[in-house]
Amino acid sequence: MTKQEVILANQQYLFPSVFHYFKEPLVVTKAKDQFVWDADGNKYLDFFGGIVTISVGHCNDTVNQKVHEQIDKLWHVSTVFANEPQAALAKRVAEITPGGKLTKSFFTNSGTEANETAVLTARCYTGNHEIVALRHSYHGRSAVAMAATGQASWRLGGPAPSGFVHAINAYCYRCPLSLTYPSCNVQCARDMEEMIRTSTSGRIAGFIAEPIQGVGGFITPPKEYFEIVAAIVKKAGGVFISDEVQTGWGRTGGKWFGIEHWGVTPDIITSAKGLGNGSPVGLTVARPEIADALKGTTISTFGGNPVTATAAKAVIDFIDENKLMINAAETGAYLRGKLEEMKAKYPIIGDIRGMGLMQALELVEDRESKKPDTQATLAVMEAARENRLLIGKGGTYGNVIRVTPPLNISKSDVDDFTLRLDASFKHVTATRMAGAAR
Ligand SMILES: Cc1ncc(COP(=O)(O)O)c(C=O)c1O
Numbered sequence: 067m068t069k070q071e072v073i074l075a076n077q078q079y080l081f082p083s084v085f086h087y088f089k090e091p092l093v094v095t096k097a098k099d100q101f102v103w104d105a106d107g108n109k110y111l112d113f114f115g116g117i118v119t120i121s122v123g124h125c126n127d128t129v130n131q132k133v134h135e136q137i138d139k140l141w142h143v144s145t146v147f148a149n150e151p152q153a154a155l156a157k158r159v160a161e162i163t164p165g166g167k168l169t170k171s172f173f174t175n176s177g178t179e180a181n182e183t184a185v186l187t188a189r190c191y192t193g194n195h196e197i198v199a200l201r202h203s204y205h206g207r208s209a210v211a212m213a214a215t216g217q218a219s220w221r222l223g224g225p226a227p228s229g230f231v232h233a234i235n236a237y238c239y240r241c242p243l244s245l246t247y248p249s250c251n252v253q254c255a256r257d258m259e260e261m262i263r264t265s266t267s268g269r270i271a272g273f274i275a276e277p278i279q280g281v282g283g284f285i286t287p288p289k290e291y292f293e294i295v296a297a298i299v300k301k302a303g304g305v306f307i308s309d310e311v312q313t314g315w316g317r318t319g320g321k322w323f324g325i326e327h328w329g330v331t332p333d334i335i336t337s338a339k340g341l342g343n344g345s346p347v348g349l350t351v352a353r354p355e356i357a358d359a360l361k362g363t364t365i366s367t368f369g370g371n372p373v374t375a376t377a378a379k380a381v382i383d384f385i386d387e388n389k390l391m392i393n394a395a396e397t398g399a400y401l402r403g404k405l406e407e408m409k410a411k412y413p414i415i416g417d418i419r420g421m422g423l424m425q426a427l428e429l430v431e432d433r434e435s436k437k438p439d440t441q442a443t444l445a446v447m448e449a450a451r452e453n454r455l456l457i458g459k460g461g462t463y464g465n466v467i468r469v470t471p472p473l474n475i476s477k478s479d480v481d482d483f484t485l486r487l488d489a490s491f492k493h494v495t496a497t498r499m500a501g502a503a504r
Contacts, residue, residue, distance in 0.1 A: 068105075069093045069104075069105035069106065072093045072105070073090075073091050073093065076091065083222075087447065087459065088447065088448060088451055089448065092104055092451065092456075093105040097112065097120075097124035097125060098123075098124050098125050099123040099124055099125075099126075099472070099474075100112055100113075100123060100124070100471060100472050100475055100479055101124070102124065102456060108454060109454060110451075110454045110455060110456050111454060111455050111456070111479070111482055111483060111486060112124070112456045112471070112472075113455065113456060113457050113469050113470065113471040113483050114456050114457055114458040114468065114469070114470055114471075115340075115470055115471060115472055116344060117339070117458065118280060118312045118317070118339050118340060118424070118458075118468075118470045119339040119340055119342075119343070119344055120340075120343060120344060120472050121315055121316070121317070121339075121340035121341075121343050121381060121385065121390075121472060121473050122343050122381055122384045122385065122388075122390070122472060122473060122474055123343075123472040123474055124344070124472075126343060126381075126384065128380060128384050129343055129377055129380040129381055129384060132376050132377070132380040133345070133373060133376055133377050133380070135376075136151065136372055136373050136376040137373055139372075140372045141371075141372065141373055142368070142371055142372065142373075143372065144365075144367050144368075145365055145366060145367075145369055145370055146365070149370070149372045149375075150372075151370075151372040151373075151375035151376045151379065152173060152370030152371075152372065152375045154375070154379055155171075155173070155370070155375040155376075155378050155379045155382075156170075156171040156173075156370075158379050158382055158383075159171050159349065159351055159382075160351070162322045162382070163322075163323070163335060163351055164322075164323060164325065164326050164331045164332070164335075165331050167331055167353055168332070168333075168334070168335055168351045168352055168353055169351075169353070169354050170351065170352055170353075170354050170357035170358070171349055171350065171351045171357075172187075172349075172350045172351075172352075172357070172360070172366070172369065173347065173348065173349060173350075173366065173369040173370035173371075173374075173375065174347075174348035174349075174350070174366045174368075174369045175346045175347065175348050175366065175368050175369065175374075176206070176338050176346060176348045177205075177206050177309075177311035177336065177337070177338035177339060177348055178205070178206030178207050178208045178211045178348070179206075179208070179348045179366065179369075180311070180336035180337060180338055180348035180349055180350045181205045181206050181210070181211050181214065181274065181307075181309060181311075181336050181350075182206075182208055182210050182211060183336070183348075183350040183360075184272075184274065184307045184309075184334045184336045184350050184352075185197055185210055185214070185271070185272070185274070185307070186360065186364075187334060187350065187352060187356060187357065187359065187360045188271040188272035188304070188305045188307060188333075188334065188356075189271045189272075190359040190360050190361070191271075191305060191355075191356045191359035191360075192269075192270075192271045192272070192303055192304060192305060194267075194269045194270055194271040194303055194304065195229045195271055196229050196230070196231065196266045196267060196269075196270045196271060197214060197229060197230050197231075197270065197271055197272055197273070197274060198230075198231055198232070198233055198258070198261070198262065198266070198270055198272070198273045198274070198299065198304070199214040199215070199216055199230060199231075199232050199233070199273075199274050199275070200216055200232060200233055200234075200235040200275050200276075200279070201216040201232045201233070201234055201235050201237075201242070202216050202217060202235050202237060202279050202282035202283075202285055202462050203215055203216040203217070203232075203235070203274075203275065203276060203279055203281075203282060203309075204216075204217060204220055204276070204279070204280060204281030204282060205274060205276075205309055207220075209223070209226065209227050210227060212226055213226035213227045213229070213230040214230055214274055216232045216235070216282075217281070217282065217462050219462075220281070231261070231265045231266055233257065233258050233261045233273075233295075234254050234257055234261075235254065235279065235282075235285060235287070236252070236254050236255065236285070236287035236288060236291045237282075237285050238287075238288065239285075239416070239417040239419070239428060239436070240436065241254070242254060243257075247288050248288070252288055252290045252291055252294055254291075255287075255290065255291045255292075255294035255295045255298075256294060256298075258273075258294070258295045258298045258299070259298045259301075262298065262299075262302045266302075268302065269302060269303045270299065270302045270303060270304035271303075271304055271305070272299070272304040272305040272306065272307050272333075272334075273295065273296075273299040273304050273305075273306050273307065274307040274309055275292075275295075275306075275307070275308065275309065276308075276309045276310075276311070276312065276313060276324075277292070277308060277310065277313045277318070277323075277324030277325045277327070277328065278312070278313050278318065278324055278420065278421060278424060280311070280312035280313070280460070280468075281460050282460065282461065282462060283426055283428060283460045283461030283462070283465075283466030283468070284419055284420040284424060284425065284426035284460070284466065284468060285419070286419045286420060286421060287328075289327075289328060291328065292325065292328035292329075292330040293328065293329060293330055296330045296332075305333035305334060305356060306330070306332045306333050306334070307332065307333070307334040307335075307336060308323065308324070308325040308332035308334070308335050308336070309336050310323050310324055310325065310335050310336065310337045311336060311337055311338045311339050312339060312340075312424070312470075313325075313424065314335070314337040314339075314340060314341060315337070315340045315341055315381070315382070315385060315473075316385050316390050316391035316394050316422075316473055317340060317394060317422055317423060317424050317470070317473065318394070318421040318422040318424055319391065319392075319394040319395030319396075319398045319399075319421055319422025319423065320391055320392065320394070320395040320422070321391065322391065323335060324421070327421065333352060333353050333356055334350060334351070334352040334353075334356060335349075335350075335351050335352075336348075336349065336350050336351075337349045337351075340381070341378050341381060341382075342374055342377050342378050342381065343377065343381045344377075345373070345374045345377035345378070346368075346374055347371075347374040347375070347377070347378045348369070349378075385473060388474060390473040390474055391473075393473060393474065393475075394422040394423045394473045395422055397423060397475060397476065397477055397480060398421065398422035398423045398424075398425065400477050400480050401423065401425055401469070401471075401480045401483075402418065402420075402425055404480060404481075404483075404484045405418045405425055405427060405469075406418055408427075408484070408487065408488060408491065409427070411488075411491070412491045412495060413432065413433060414429050414430060414431070414439055414442050414491075414494075414495070415427050415428075415429060415430075415491075416428050416429065416430035416433055416436055417430075420469075423469075423470060423471055423473055423475075424469075424470055425468075425469045425470075426460070426461075426466050426467060426468050426469065427466065427467045427469075428461065428465060428466045429442045429443045429446070429465045429466070429467065430465070438461070438463035438464070438465035439465050440463060440464040440465050442465075442494060442498075443459060443461075443464060443465045443466070443467060444459075444464075445494045445497070446467060446487075446490050446491060446494050447459055447467070449489075449490035449491075449493045449494055450486065450487060450490040452490075452493075453486040453487075453489050453490050454486065455483065455486035455487060455490065457469055457487070458470065469483075471483070
């Protein structure tokens with residue numbers, strides 16, 4: 067197919083909800099490590115990684131070799147038969163969960179399913195029904211996951227299933243309580259108690275939260291946040307589900323899981339994306355007594371598939387053996403420094419936030435009003451494409467640029483990225499000034 071035929075076939079044969087970035091969709095034909103090529107042969111530096119998924123580089127040689135070997139040995143048996151790759155992956159995951167406390171896994175195919183499984187397990191364990199989630203969160207596209215999601219644009223199909231309430235989040239740049247950290251005394255976290263008392267039956271099944279809200283625009287709570295809310299949730303009978311679909315596997319630097327930066331051990335962790343480096347794997351891992359409460363028959367035909375389980379374990383081993391959690395912290399700090407320099411140059415950058423190799427820039431019309439600048443965000447995305455750089459978009463107001471390169475990049479890649487992003491901001495700023503002068 068030609069590039070044009072691909073685009074036309076997409077329009078004709080896919081649901082229109084399968085949307086693409088850019089005015090003209092980018093047709094990707096191949097990728098290697100931190101680079102992606104389009105149908106015209108142009109090479110791009112990929113600092114988004116297929117939505118925070120390429121954790122160890124596109125088509126990583128080590129991972130791919132193990133996958134190739136497994137494909138020739140055993141593709142599929144389903145969970146009604148035991149297989150070694152699933153067992154080995156479950157054991158490896160158990161070894162690295164916070165404090166080694168979450169030791170039983172259930173594998174599925176996506177983050178959505180991982181969260182479905184977590185909500186179901188929390189309800190079975192506690193005997194309670196209600197789930198507290200956060201505003202500005204994203205948890206997936208099933209009915210339950212959309213009900214947990216805290217952004218209108220991702221909640222399709224009318225009224226959501228009952229049993230979900232949303233607490234205010236720790237969005238310090240746009241504090242929902244109009245307070246300022248640290249003098250706020252993290253009031254947003256303390257509000258959880260009143261929220262449970264007034265908006266639920268008082269006894270909840272669980273609290274689900276992303277340590278850093280991904281689709282929400284890398285909203286990063288202050289260090290006290292999770293300790294305060296976790297204690298309140300526990301008092302109300304609920305378990306704490308940490309949705310690590312974006313923050314897992316070293317992305318935030320120095321730790322396997324994002325929540326470890328807040329010094330809290332969750333009861334359940336869910337993940338997907340970076341765990342498979344592109345192969346479809348969803349994970350729900352829980353404390354054993356909680357996992358044991360999910361009794362009765364339930365099945366995921368492809369969950370723990372020998373090929374995807376092989377890929378996932380190879381990814382974990384690669385991150386470990388190549389000390390990529392340390393690289394994410396060090397190269398992430400270097401990247402953060404470059405972004406702060408850019409903020410000093412361009413007033414449309416209102417906020418820089420994130421951890422490790424998970425960094426975001428929130429764009430505003432001016433720093434006083436903080437009015438979200440969605441148009442500038444789209445323009446920077448297009449300009450970055452022209453400069454052969456791929457970055458992501460996010461935020462409830464569509465005004466956040468997300469930067470999530472593979473964890474095995476080097477500082478020279480960051481320098482390359484900085485040149486390309488800086489040129490993109492320069493272009494957008496100059497175009498605007500020319501437009502204003504006209
Ligand atoms: C935090 C979070 N949870 C869950 C999901 C859903 O994952 P999936 O798209 O694999 O179903 C996503 C996807 O972006 C996510 O970012």
